Amino acid sequence: MVVAGSVAAQKLTKQEAIRLTLENNYGILIATNTIETAKNNKGILNSGYLPTLTANAGANYQETSTTTSFPGATIRVPVEGTMDSITRPRPDIEILGAETQRYNASLNLNYTLFDGLGRYYNYKRLKEQYNLTELQARETIENTLLQLFTVYYEVARxxxxxxxxxxxxxISKERVTRSNYQFEYGQNTKLNVLNAEVDVANDSINLITTRQQLVNTKRDLNVIVDNELEKQFSVDTIVKFISRLEMDSYIEKSIENNVTLLQNESNIRISDYDIKVSKSGYLPTIGLNGSYGWNENRNPPSAFFPGNIGDTYTLAAGVSLSWNLFDGGGTITRVKNAKIALDNQELAKLQVEQQVKRDIANALGNYENRLKVYEIQQQNVVxxxxxxxxxxxxxxLGQITSIEFRQAQINLINAKTNKNLAKYDAKLAELQLLQLTGQLLNIEF
Structure with missing residues (x-):
């Protein structure tokens, strides 16, 4: 029971391979992070619709020492003990370590009421950019899954x-044993024994080579699903094909679901928004601003004035209008270039649409051809x-030679290996067709 459980645990099913790839593949993880960035960009915090609020504060400290002189000035000084006074030069006034302190704080609010609808269309553009990023991530996932199953089916083959x-x-070893018995009893020649041994050697080499190819391909698969390189596993060799009726329904809707065409349509919408954003430069900008401030000044006494403390509180609000009547032609140029970019995107859509139709027709032809080859190879094996x-x-019974027997054996080997190749080639052709029709992520593997 333990051995059976161990073997079962080592089997890598298609569903498990897909799960590991979606969770661990580096290309898909990078695409997922890119989606998160686009999601942040399309949020309200990046829209320009919210006001800005800034706070400012400051403090200044100053210490000064001053000396005030009065050249030529005199004062009358009374003589002690008498009623008389004498004239003396007016003394200097010294103020040491006088401290001056200033404090301020303010809140400033700015809000754009109207900017010519540039903010509105830029917000829509960011949302469409997010949709485009999702489509690009989907394309990455589709390409990675195709890569996964190309390697997965090679392991199966x-x-x-x-x-x-x-x-x-x-069978070749049994033939060697039989040839030796026949040689010992005189029913065969040594040449038949040697031929049988040569065939065993060739079959051994073919088996060793195939096993090494299998080990290398399993490492390739481990890289895609981000397993340990030497992790051992078996794969599912059962292949199921989609019915022709279901495939026809996918092909009918391929233009609507093809990821390349969907990306092109998204680019067209983005280019259209670029035109509208550029045209916003023709219209005025209206803004609202407000502020609340506080200032405090602490002044030391001077030679002629006493010290004082002053507090000031300010509340202000206003509306501003800015209209760039002519910016040197910059807005006109941007609008013209945006229109050209839109025209290029529409031309690219026509080109891509034609290419996608061609690719679907080619992929369908390849798929049908490989299915027919697979059917023929199945009959060929029988x-x-x-x-x-x-x-x-x-x-x-000794009715044919060892060479004739070996040829029949080689023919059977080739028929079986060709059938395996045809089976997985047909399945990969089906997956490629499903990708072109936009259905690769919607099917059961």
Whole structure:
């Protein structure tokens, strides 16, 4: 029970591979972060619709010492003990360490009431940019899933080829044993034994080579799903194809769902908003502003005035209008260039639409062709299997040579490996067609 559980735990299903890829693939993680950036950009905090509020505060301190002289000035000084007075020069006035302090604080509010609708259309543009980023991320996911299944199905193909070559080697070893018995009893020559041993050597080399290819391809898959490089697992080799009726319905709606065309349409809308944003330069801008401030001055006494403290409170509000009647032609140029950009996007849409239709037609042709090849290869395996079984019986009876038997064996190997290749080629062609029709992320794998 433990061994069976261990083997089951090591199987990497298609659904699990998709989950690991979506969660861990670096390209998808980067695309997801880009979506988050676009989401932040389209938010109200980046729209320009909110006011700005700034706070300012300051403090100044000054310490001064002053000396005031009065050249030529005299004062009358009474003589102590008498009624007389004498004239003396007026003394200097010294003020040491006089402190001056100033404090201020203010709040300033600014709000744009109208900016020629530039803010309105820029907000819409940011929302459309977010939609475009989502489409670009979707394209990244689709391309990554195609890459995933290209490698996943290669692992599945090599796994089935390994099983075919193991069975081939087993049969070849049995042939060596039988040839040795026949040689010992004189029913065969040494040449037949040597031929059988050569075939065993060739089959062993083919098996070793396929196993190494399988190990390398599993490492490639581990990189895509971000597993440890040497992690061992098995894959699902069952392939199911979508019905033709369902595929036809996808093709009918391909123009509506193709991610490349959807991105082009998003770019057209963005270019249209660019024109409207540029045209906003023709209209005036109306703004509202308000402020509340406080100032306090602490002045020291001077030679002629006493010290004082003054507090001032200010409340102000206003409306401003700015109209750039002519900016040297900058707005006119921007509008013209935006119109040209829109025209280019519309031309690109026609070009891309034609290319997508061609790609879908080619992909559909490839898909139908590979399905037919797969059907033929399935029948070819049945035919070669029957031929090999008959050749095997006849070889045991000595009715055909070892060379003829080996040829029947090689034909069967080629038929089986070609069938595996055709099966996974047809499935990959189907996935490519589904991507072009915009349905790759909407199907069950």
């Amino acid at each position: 090599l796994t089935e080829n390994e099983q075919i070559l193991e069975e081939t080697l087993r 035919t070669n299997q029957n031929n090999f079984e008959r050749s095997k019986e006849r070889f045991k």
